[in-house]
Amino acid sequence: MAQEYMDQTSEGYDDVRPVFYIGQHDSARSEPPTDLQYGQILNAGFGFTTTPVTNRHFHQRIKDLVASCLGEWEKSELPSCHPDPIVPPLTIEDTALFPDTYTSGLVAYSSPWIDLCSLNPVVSSISRQVLNLEVNYANFCGIRSLVVPGPRNDALKAGSGQGVAQFSRAIQEALVIGTRLNFIIHLPMYREPGLEESIENLSSALPNKEQPGSEEPEEIDIFSTWDSWHVIRTTCTYDSRLFVANKCIVNKPTAVRVPRVLPEKQVQTRWFSEPLQYLTFGPSSFQPNKSGNPSLSRHHQDMIGSYMKLKHAPYFLLCDVGPELKDSSETLQESAAPAEAAWPSLSEASQQPTRTTPKYFKANPYASYLRYVESQQEPLSVLERSTLSNFQDWLQSPLQPLSDNLESVTYEVFEGDPVKYNQYEAACAEALTEWAQHKKPTSSSTGAVVIAVAGSGRGPLVTRALKASETTGVPVQVWAVEKNPNAYVYLLRQNQREWGGRVTVVKTDMRAWKGPLVSGTADENPVYGKVDILISELLGSFGDNELSPECLDGIQHVLAKPHGISIPKSYTAHMSPISTPRIHADISQRLPMDPHGFETPWVVRLFQLDFVAEKVPGHARFQQAWEFVHPLPESTMTMVDARRSGGVVGGGGGSMAGGVGANDHNSRHCHLTFVCRSRGVVHGLAGYFESVLYEHIEAGKTPVELSTLPNNIDRKSKDMISWFPIFFPLKVTTSVLPPDTELEVSMWRQTDDKQVWYEWMVEAFAWVGPTQRIKVGGSEMCSSRKIACLM
Incomplete structure (x- = not known):
């Protein structure tokens, strides 16, 4: 047997298996x-x-x-x-x-x-x-x-x-x-x-037995x-x-x-x-x-x-x-040969012994x-053998691309996912095709569509924009905008060796960029033009946690009106309560060295987890928290400029926190209800995002999208690994929840014009009557303000 x-087991010996x-x-x-x-x-x-x-x-x-x-x-x-x-x-x-x-x-x-x-x-x-x-x-x-x-x-x-x-x-x-x-x-x-x-x-x-067994079946x-x-x-x-x-x-x-x-x-x-x-x-x-x-x-x-x-x-x-x-005595007895067989005859010795x-x-x-x-x-895939398996449930602090200059190896990790860039290239190609089909006016004197890649990094989106131009036959002018001085040097090298000098590289914070230089110089009689298609990959694990809304607001003024296109067009944040004992234990052990462990929204490849909420009528397992859309309406941008210049007194959370409220339009709040059919415990909230990169002008066509939602990723961006989920831990985990508990999740995206942070809490309720609930558990209010993302 x-x-x-x-x-x-002899076949496929080259495969690597668990x-x-x-x-x-x-x-x-x-x-x-x-x-x-x-x-x-x-x-x-x-x-x-x-x-x-x-x-x-x-x-x-x-x-x-x-x-x-x-x-x-x-x-x-x-x-x-x-x-x-x-x-x-x-x-x-x-x-x-x-x-x-x-x-x-x-x-x-x-x-x-x-x-x-x-x-x-x-x-x-x-x-x-x-x-x-x-x-x-x-x-x-x-x-x-x-x-x-x-x-x-x-x-x-x-x-x-x-x-x-x-x-x-x-x-x-x-x-x-x-x-x-x-x-x-x-x-x-x-x-x-x-x-x-x-x-x-x-x-x-x-x-007397302490707990006699019941004769009736339990x-x-x-x-x-x-x-x-x-x-x-x-x-x-x-x-x-x-x-x-x-x-x-x-x-x-x-x-x-x-x-x-x-x-x-x-x-x-x-x-x-x-x-x-x-x-x-x-x-x-x-x-x-x-x-x-x-x-x-x-x-x-x-x-x-x-x-x-x-x-x-x-x-x-x-x-x-x-x-x-x-035992040893039995083994020795079995292995001992009979005395008469100790010295076999020559004919017996010549015979091949039977293998036993x-x-x-x-x-x-x-x-x-x-x-x-x-x-x-x-068999394990190449990524599963090392890269992805090593990241299972491994906590990482979210990136702060505005305040930190990323290293080359960080960019390299991002660039290792072809699915994301295939989707971006498809979105750019669709946008160029429909631009030409509808004969929209361009912002260049030559008739080429002007494309700006904001936050170019090492230039993968620039490469995809050029490829989209080649496949569609629509001529383009490409500008690469990057604030990181080190990545700027790399972009200049890429333009020289890979792009044939077809790209204009600009070193500046995208929010300070005045647009493509049409004539003159930056120091003498400059004339700036507009951008037809603005491309960025500023999305974070929760969609907005790396300040994509703030960055794209700051560069929106260069976008041509009324035909200018933003890729991505919109993105939504989603969440679900989860049980993840390993991560909870990991954060607990970090507390002596990291007192803000339970106030940090961690980026983590969630793997060993249990989704405690289930899909029931009226309450999905994954629910949308909020949405951001680009470009913003002109009326919103006018109000932002008025607040920033001091023309408006008062405001929302920003002004009460010490700012003038210029970024209050990017604050958000949600209150979601999840249903836990089975009893369990909640250690935190898993956050995901979906993004519409490009939505076609013609109705009925499927938009080009990205998704990290577990129930949609295979349909919208299968095998994409660029973004791991975000995890919002709970300071005090909810006690064991009874069956059919309703979890009320409240979350806020807060800002004071200088930084952005999140606040979140969970409350658990059980029904005790047709119209009455009682609170059976909950967490403390958690806030990431002390480790906020700087603008």
């Missing part, structure tokens, strides 16, 4: 594997294995301690004042785990028989001490990861809330003790009745285990060393009928957004194929494929699927199947 899968790291866990193992057994596990196709920290001797010692302490506790006249029992330190009889050359390659598995959630103070105290002893000793031995079985009952179940809180507190304490350990909480994706772990814990020794709550995980990680303040391991299907070997169906997509995407370290599979997760070999359903394979696109993809942990390990493979070298069928699934993964 293993050979069957291996034969299918790599699977497959581990082995045996729940019955009570001792660390010996060197020989560890080798058997590796030879069976696994890359690592788990190990218990303590053994059966220690387990029995703790059981005796629990029984003794419970007896004393029950006899005590004042049980509340009875001293906590003390677990003695480990001895050589309690563990076989010692520092060794391969110890750092083992994953420790804490004792599953402890009960951190017990309501009995004796059991909970002893369990917590046992965990701390194992954590401390594993830390000493050089173990790097420790798996802790999660709570068996969730906080939402009646009587279990205290237990999950106790569990969370114990993990928080263990994080302090195990300074070099990563902690992985082992939880199922959802609770399936009758499929919980069968190992008895310390609470089983209590005279209703499955598919988010209950996520709720418990959320309690644990928030108690531990999103610690970077705390992860979660998902059991895809909870396994119980004695079960006769085990479900193999994954939960709803909402549950899968919720866990996808979490810091998942392991995906664990038991025998019941698999089903036999036609050959009788283990296999996973297509839904499982699709889920694995989505996880393997993560920069930090989870490892696989196969539980209780073998191999059967042999020791049993323990046989590949594990489950591991072999996962290797087959690995070979079937979609």
Whole structure:
């Protein structure tokens, strides 16, 4: 069977695919594997294995301690004042785990028989001490990861809330003790009745079971285990060393009928957004194929494929699927040859010996199947291999192109996306074609259409404008306007080597440019003309966050009237509330060095996230915040000039903030309502934009557009990577929202004539009647004013 899968992996060896790291866990193992057994596990196709920290001797010692302490506790006249029992330190009889050359390659598995959630103070105290002893000793031995079985009952179940809180507190304490350990909480994706772990814990020794199982079938709550995980990680303040391991299907070997169906997509995407370290599979997760070999359903394979696109993809942990390990004595006995065969005859020695493979070298069928699934993964594209994967959920401060001069490498990154420039070239070509078809007058004496590229950078839009002229046959005059003195030198070189001197390069801030010089010189009798088509790529991740409105307002005066065209014509900002625990934890850890972390609109390639809002009638998942259109009406520009010159007293937010209100027309406000059908938590707002580069004069034609919206990007600008989304974090995340919560999002784009910043807040409401809502959560008001974008 293993050979069957291996034969299918030889094709396409040049393709780069995600790599699977497959581990082995045996729940019955009570001792660390010996060197020989560890080798058997590796030879069976696994890359690592788990190990218990303590053994059966220690387990029995703790059981005796629990029984003794419970007896004393029950006899005590004042049980509340009875001293906590003390677990003695480990001895050589309690563990076989010692520092060794391969110890750092083992994953420790804490004792599953402890009960951190017990309501009995004796059991909970002893369990917590046992965990701390194992954590401390594993830390000493050089173990790097420790798996802790999660709570068996969730906080939402009646009587279990205290237990999950106790569990969370114990993990928080263990994080302090195990300074070099990563902690992985082992939880199922959802609770399936009758499929919980069968190992008895310390609470089983209590005279009366604390939480007797109900004989009636329980209703499955598919988010209950996520709720418990959320309690644990928030108690531990999103610690970077705390992860979660998902059991895809909870396994119980004695079960006769085990479900193999994954939960709803909402549950899968919720866990996808979490810091998942392991995906664990038991025998019941698999089903036999036609050959009788283990296999996973297509839904499982699709889920694995989505996880393997993560920069930090989870490892696989196969539980209780073998191999059967042999100790050294058994291996030596098998390998020992019979005495009479020690000295074969000459005829026997001349015969070719039969090749036999020791049993323990046989590949594990489950591991072999996962290797087959690995070979079937979609090959990674060139960008996914390094560039894009490295940017997953990596926070970047937004650019300030007006106040900063960008480096060449930054321009080079922008220029690496052909889709954006193809769209710009198409927009320019359409504009030139319709200009010629409608015989519009041009601003040049030769009849050529005058094009100005504002903010030319290293000139990619200039190149595309020249190409559009060549493909349409419409003559053009091109001006490249750039304020960056370093990029200006590069543009002069491009004009000399690539453009054949067809471009006029001007070094100035576009807002100070007076237009194409028609006659005279800049110092003597200058005469300035107009521009027919104004092209710019000042758009940011939110459309307007890099001050495109302010820049294009400042250069609008050079645009010819009434036929002048702006590319882009308009752009809209859109947003959606999301859950992204990794980014929230990253920002939290930055706070000592970056106190404005939760007030910064971060540019980030959002990848490991969960969209908490769903599309319902009247409320979309992605909603428009506001829009900017260019060129502005002449009446608006007249009012701007009047305010700037002091002709108007008073104004809006700008004047109240100390300005004259000259930029108040670019302030915005929105109030949006999103509906969260499933309960969850919101860590911030994901921002996107769409832009109409060129809209045809003739009705019915599809405009040339750009979009970063997840539900529109494939239709409008497929495979475009120039812009990552923007992320507006929340200072205080909303608490766990009940189902069908309405999220009210308020956002403002503010200005004081010198800078632009955003303010945002989220409020959560639940309906308690046909016409009444109550507030069930919310964030603080967040403001990026202290790190505003300078004009």
